[in-house]
Amino acid sequence: MYWPVSTPRVFTLPPIPTDESTTAAGISAPDSSPSGDATEHIITVKSSRNGLLFGVITRISLYVYQNRPVCPVAVAVRSESSLQTYGDNVNLLIRPDNVMFVVQTSLGYFLTYALSGSSRERVAKLSFDSTADIPYVLPGPGEEQGVREENVRFRMVIKVDAGIESAIALEDELLVLTSTPPAAQLIRWAPDARGGPQTRTELLSHMEWFNLRERITSVIFEKAMGLFGWISSNGKAWAVVKNNTVSSSSEKPSKMKLFSGYCFHSPQKGPIPATAAERRKSMDESEFVLKIAINSRFSLIGVGTVGGTIHIYNVKDYSGHIPLLRDIKSPFPSFGKVTVVAWSPDGYSLFAGYERGWALYSVYGKLVAHSMLPEDGRLQHEAWLSGVQDAMWMSNGGDILVVPNDSNELWSIELARWSLSGSYNWDNLARTLLFTNEKLMLYRGQDQSDLTTISHEAILWQDVAIPYAYLAENWPIQQACISGDGRYLAIAGKRGLGHYSIYSGRWKFFVSEHMESEFSVHGGMLWFENILIACVNTDRNTHEIRAYSRERELDHSLVLHVQQIPSSIILVSLVGDSLLVYTYNNILYQFVIFSNAFQFNLELVGQISFAGIVHAPARVRAINWILPEEQSKHGNPVHDISLATIVFLIDGKLVALYPLHNEGDLKYDMKVLFQNVEYYTIVTKGLLKNSIWAFDGTSVVVWLEDMLNLSKSDSVPEPIRIAIDFYPLSFLFEKGIIIGIESNLIHRRNVSFTYSTNTTRTHLFIHQLLSYYLSSSQENEALKVAKSFKHLEYFGHALEMMLHDVLDEEADHPPAPDQAILPRVIKFLNKFPEMLDVIAGCTRKTEVASWHVLFDVVGSPKELFERCMSLGQLKTAGGYLLILHTMEQLEDSSTDMIRLFSAAVETGDWDLCKELARFLTALDDSGNTLREALRRVKLVNGVSSSVESPFEKEFLLAADAHNAQTNGRNGD
Structure with missing residues (x-):
């Protein structure tokens, strides 16, 4: 999950070069070109697949930007004659290998530009005297390598006679959806070595699954799933796959079956009418799809509509089983149509741009941030709050680059990322840790008193700056983790890792850059006491688990333990002294940790294959198990893997595997506990031990029953639902609260900009557990x-x-x-x-x-009042007097009031006396009732039954004042 932080950075398109040295046919701007118009607005922004570069186009120009530092490295400007011949720029395509940028024009042409450069050559690089105590300039995150040298050169023009509706650049081909006739056309970048045709075409009218006289107005492609998303001109959304057929050069184009697809969203309501005119009338225009995005990490498709709603669909297979999961309504009706739908790189978050605003959601639709201000920020002309024309994720999710409506500016919104999304381990759930491009943000509320933890005003966050020396070379930070006791932190960037002690305030990194660059963390990190366990991939194509002591320097010669693993690691989990390691070969390994002051060792005690159970290992996001109590306390760890109930999260499905022992063979009974789960945890100690807690994007769901002993015939019990109005981050089980954060936009009158802050929120869950047990007679x-x-x-x-x-x-x-x-x-x-x-x-x-x-x-409240009096709970008794008065069961001269007043005087509870005096004054504006009460409790003429009252004068003055006020009104 992600939350905006601080103030966005703004990048304005640089002036277009007009010197003669840049002039070349079709790509430069001579004196007569329109490039001198400084009001050219950005049309779209597109990121390369690897995220190192992104492209920006205006009506007349193409800019190529480097991600870090953010700066333009190449520009291509079209001449006036080029604009007249081919039309204005309308769209940008980037080939996945980053060497080809393709500009689509309004007159049906593709202008291709080749990008070339050296990975070693730099046109700018920060340098400073390393011997200086404080250098004047330090490179920022990812800026150590400086600005790369890139050249963009015009290559060719591709004319599409049938007209261009939409297009997308693939590895080997350019997919073009044409308008007249409507067709799908594949154009190869280079001739087919097998002698196949350079161009292959399939008419939409020949696609049996399409069967419409409509055009395809937008197309996207997700490589990880091999899935296309199409939007047709009648507002429908389609999931499409490319058929793996090889056509010979002699095969007729009309016979080619290039694609297969399925319509999963339609604005059509009810039965489909027979005539086209009736079909158009029956369409719900607010449900017309405008934008589509695919989330391969969770197997989801998000579609944005004219009405501002985003529908989330689950791709279960490629044969049409794509059910609707959830509707995400626009947070404010004034936002208007959806203009952008973009999933974060890790799939955990969804950015939505609207005509007049933007919003950030969790994967299953929890609103976590938006651009609406209590006071209209548009008065300050901050375009990034007023509407989004285009947007994209940057920096491995560290920033969102927003193009406002009709603007020549790029606004970069920095984000704080939850550590759980990069390193799913249970300590990251027990203790909240966020990280940005430059720092870690640690929640310290667990270590505070009960009332301080639930206070909104208390400062409960600690910021830890990440050293620039590591960030400059190894940005972006990809993983972060915290130890169970909150004493240690660890981070991993593009290469290497580092760890930090909260108490000493010291970072430790590798003593040698060569050691640091030799591996990357892949599969997660976690702490076992003061030992950091990291899953790494090395430059030698090996996969290892390494153990580093916090007390030692980071050096390969000082590593505590290295465990070779046959396959790359997906995730690692710690359950007691057992380390669970799940790999891409679909095997779960169990290692037992043996550790003392002198050594650390991992011993493999069991493994199990999930073949036939898990079909796509990469989609498993978390894994854990629950052991029978006897096995947990006294059993041999060798038998854990055969006795444990294994709980894992695959996509958004929470699944439990119950072991079945039949004639010596181990099999599992699989039960789906819940759908649409963003994360879950299992309580490991205390009264709630073995209960399962999860978040589904709308509420926290809890199973308190013994999930360990469900039989094969038992159905999964209904969970407790805890509604929550913020995004939950940690469960503080010992304090009975859920903590999370809420994003806010702040605009102050004394500054000219708006900035983002995050407020700690808490939710008490004790009462909901009690209600559940009482409602079920437990x-x-x-x-x-x-x-x-x-x-x-x-x-x-x-x-x-x-x-x-x-x-x-x-x-x-x-x-x-x-x-x-x-x-x-x-x-x-x-x-x-x-x-x-x-x-x-x-x-x-x-x-x-x-x-x-x-x-x-x-x-009766009268009976409760008497109980309070007998127990000496005078303040509570006062509350019941108010209830009796409201229910008209208390007379003005009630002796109960006098009894309570007298008891308060006897005990010296003058605060209660004040409250009772105010109450009596409110009952009788004349003040007589108060005077009578004071006399009856002997608080008059300086006489009291047992104590001297410093408040007598105040009471009497108050009564006189009310009396005078009443008489004055009567006199008027």
Whole structure:
């Protein structure tokens, strides 16, 4: 997940070169060219596949930019004659190998430009005196290599007589969707060595699965899935694959079956009418698709519509099984149409651009940031908040580059990334760690007092700057992790790794650049006590698990342990002393860790293949297991893998494998626990041990049942749903809260710009667990949960929230008497000394119309008042007096008020006396009631039954003031 931070950077297109040395046919700007127009707006921005370069086009020019440092490295400017002959620039295509940039024009041409340069040559590079204590200039993240030398040269013009609707550049071919006639045309970049045709064409009308007289207005391609996304002119979205057929040169073009596809989204509502006119009338225009994007990491397709809704579909197979998962409504109706849909590189986030704003969502649709300000930021002319024409992800997800409407500027929004998305381990879930391009952001609330943890004002975040020496060479940071005790951090960039101690404040990196550049972290990192375990791929094409001690220098000669693995590692997980390693060969390895002060060793004790269970290992995002209690405490680790219930997350599907032992063979019963899961965790200790907690993009789902003992015939129990209005990041089980962050845009009157901040949010979940147990008649379990949280300072508040939720539900939807939960809740509350406070507090925060529902079960508030008086809970008794008055069961001269007043005086509770005095004054504007009460408790003429009151004068003056005010009004 990602959150905007700080203030965006702005890059303005540089002036177009007009010197004669750049003049060449069709690509330069002579004196008569329109290049002198400084108002040329950006049409689109496109990133290369490897992310090192991106291209920008305006109506007349092509700019090639380097990602880090962000700067233009080449430009091609078209002449006036070129514009008249071929038309204006309208779209940009980049071949996957980055050597060919293709500009589509308005008159049906492709202008191809070859990009050439040396990976070693630099036209600019920062340098400084390394002996200086403080150099004047330090290279920023990824800027060590300087600015590469690149040249862009015009290559050829490709004319498409049938007209161009849309196109995309593939490795070997250029796919063109034509308009007259509507067809799909594949044009090879180079002649086929096997003698195949240079161009292959299939008419859309000949595609049996298409069967429409429509055009394809937009096309995208996702290489990892081999899947195309098409948008047709009637607003439909199609999932398309290219057929793996080799056509001979003699085969007729009309016989070629180049593509197969399926329509998965249609604005057509209800049965399809017979005539074209009726079909057009039955279309829901708000459901017309404008943009489409494919998420290969989660097997999803997102489509943005005219009405501002983004529909998320799940690609289950390529034969048409693409169901709708979720609809993401525009956060504000004023945002208008969707203009951009772009998934983050890791698939965990979705950026949506609109006509008049933008929003950032989690993979399954949780809104985490948007551009709407409480006060209109457009008054400051900040274009990045007012609408998006185009956008793209940069820096491995570290930035989003936004092109505002009708602008010649590029706005780079820096993002903070959640460490879990890069290194999925349980410590990263237990302790929240974010990282940006330049620093780590650590949440320290776990280590604070209960009330400080839930405070919104407390400063609970610690920033740790990443040394520029490492960032300059190894940016972007791809992974970060934290130890279970919060003492150590680790990062891994493009090459090497480094670790940090919170208490000493010291970083450690490799002593040699050669050692650092020899490997890259792939598969994750985690801490075992003070030992960093990292999964790496080396330059020798080997795959290893390495263990580094925090106490030693980072040096290959000082590594604690190296474990060779046959295949590249996908993920690693720590369960107790067992290290679970899952690899691309679809095998799960179990290593047992043996560690002491003198040595560290990994011993392989078991492995199991998931062949036939997991069909695409790369789609597994997390893995864990639950052991039977006896095996966990006393069993031989060799038997763990055959006894464990394995829980893993594949795409968004949470799956449990239950071991079945049949005649010595180990098999598994697979149960799908839940769909659309963004992440999950299993509690490893305490009362909630072995419970499973997950987040599905809308709410936290929890299984408290013993998931370990589900039989083959048992259905998966329904989870508890905990609704939450922010993105959850960590579960603090010992404190009973969920923490997360909420993004905010801040605009102050004394500055001319807007910036992003993130606020810590908390959600108490204790009351929802108690409600669940009580609703299922498990009072003993509810008592166990309550006792485990009883020490918390806000435990009474949790009980009050439970009562409030149940009361509201039963007041709005009265249940049958035998199904009512409220009596069970009241019976449960009677077991706690906070009961009287809980009922009084809940009543004050509930609508008066619902009070009778509560007191029909609890009993008369007068009885509760008497209980408070007998227990000496005077402040709570005052609350019940207010309730009695509101229910018109208390007379102005009530002796109960005098009793309470007298008791407050006796105990010296002058704050309560003040509150009672104000209450009596509100009852009687004349002040007589207050005077009478003061006399009856002997707080008059300086006499008190037991104590001297410093507040008598204040009370009497208040009464006189009210009396005078009343008399004055009567006189008027």
